[in-house]
Amino acid sequence: MIEAYILIQTRAGTARDVAAEVSAVPGVLRAKAVAGPYDVIAQAEGKTVDDLGRLVIARIQQVEGISRTLTCPVVEL
Template sequence: MVHAYILIQTEVGKATAVAEIISSIPGVLTAEDVTGPYDVIVRAEADTVDDLGRMVVAQVQKVDGITRTLTCPVVHL
């Protein structure tokens, strides 16, 4: 199982709506509004890195109001 944080920038005033929509995507564990350079931080899981990438590109990035994403897979060193 692969876990990742997805950092999301949104259009002004869209963070809450984006977090609510993303919360319903399968594999998303949490989606929360935050302050700082990013507007929403998502914790997600998938079976493989490829599945994670497909989820981000095919589902997360399609949500209206998102301007940029940064996916940070969790590593165990």
């Protein structure tokens, strides 16, 4: 499995709702509202990098309230 953290910026006042909706997306392990330059951080996984990309583009980025995402794949050193 390919794992990644998705850093999410949201419109003002939507972080809690975005975190709840993103956490319900299949393939997302957890999503939490946070303080700082990003409003929500999600941990997700997919069988391949392509699957992970489709998860972010087709499912996560479609959640109402999200303005920008940054996907950070986990690397095993």
